[in-house]
Amino acid sequence: MAVRLLIVVLLISLVSLTHASDPAPLQDFCVAVKDDEAKVFVNGKICKDPNMVSADDFFFPGLNMPGNTSNPLGSKVTPVNVNQLPGLNTLGISLVRIDYAPYGLNPPHTHPRGTEVIVVVEGTLYVGFVTSNPADPNMKNKLFTKTLHPGDVFVFPEGLIHFQFNVGKTNAIVFAGLSSQNPGVITIANAVFGSDPPINLDVLTKAFQVDANVIKYLQGQFWWNID
Structure with missing residues (x-):
């Protein structure tokens, strides 16, 4: 029984690993259709008609320009x-x-x-x-x-x-x-103190072991996204 249980655990672990990153491609390419043009929702993007694909679908200009x-x-x-x-x-x-x-x-x-x-x-x-x-x-x-x-x-x-x-x-x-x-990307301060709606005050005061006024102050800040 113990051996069978170990085998099951190992199999589950292997299956989990195979799904731990982006799936391997099953064709040469699958150019994404814009979300607002998609007719179905999938874990990722649906593919553009290969006959409609162009070189521009694989091109992005401008990384030589500095960000603000x-x-x-x-x-x-x-x-x-x-x-x-x-x-x-x-x-x-x-x-x-x-x-x-x-x-x-x-x-x-x-x-x-x-x-x-x-x-x-x-x-x-x-x-x-x-x-x-x-x-x-x-x-x-x-x-x-x-x-x-x-x-x-x-x-x-x-x-x-x-x-x-x-x-x-x-x-x-x-x-x-x-x-x-x-x-x-999950920016820690933004997610914890700038969520909408805000995380319950009791949760954060207990989690950070600080006075409620500190949490209120932090939740009142403007949390800047850099991307």
Whole structure:
């Protein structure tokens, strides 16, 4: 009985792994149809008629242009995922350009559906990610950090909270690849304190162990989205 149970658990684990990332393509390409033109809803995008596909469906211009960092965070993400480049549909990849003003921040966030790898083009960045709940309940979540310079590469594992901070006195630029056509982004402060409707006050005061007035103050702020 124990052996059968172990086999079932292993099989479930293997099945789970096969569905843990974007599905493998079953044809040469599947150019996405715009959501407002779709007649059905699927987990992803439905395909454009292959006879109507053109080179423009695989083309996106303009990543040579800097993003506008004139915002409270001093950073700007320019995404190129399946919503901007329909030819990425089913291919399991996307990319972004991120611009940082001096001391600009890409705040703690996660990508629920993709691992991210960045390469620094200009500037000096302090970057890091935090591990998920440790196996030992007496241990804290571990922080991995590094200071990066032009040409340096760093990877943020899928789903983990991570950030980038420009510690230099000049602008910084990175390009990043992500292992999903639509990796998603959850900015922690925005999601927790800026949700609509707001999360119940009792939940947040207990979770953060602070006075209700602190939570009310945070919920009253304008939480800026950089992408």
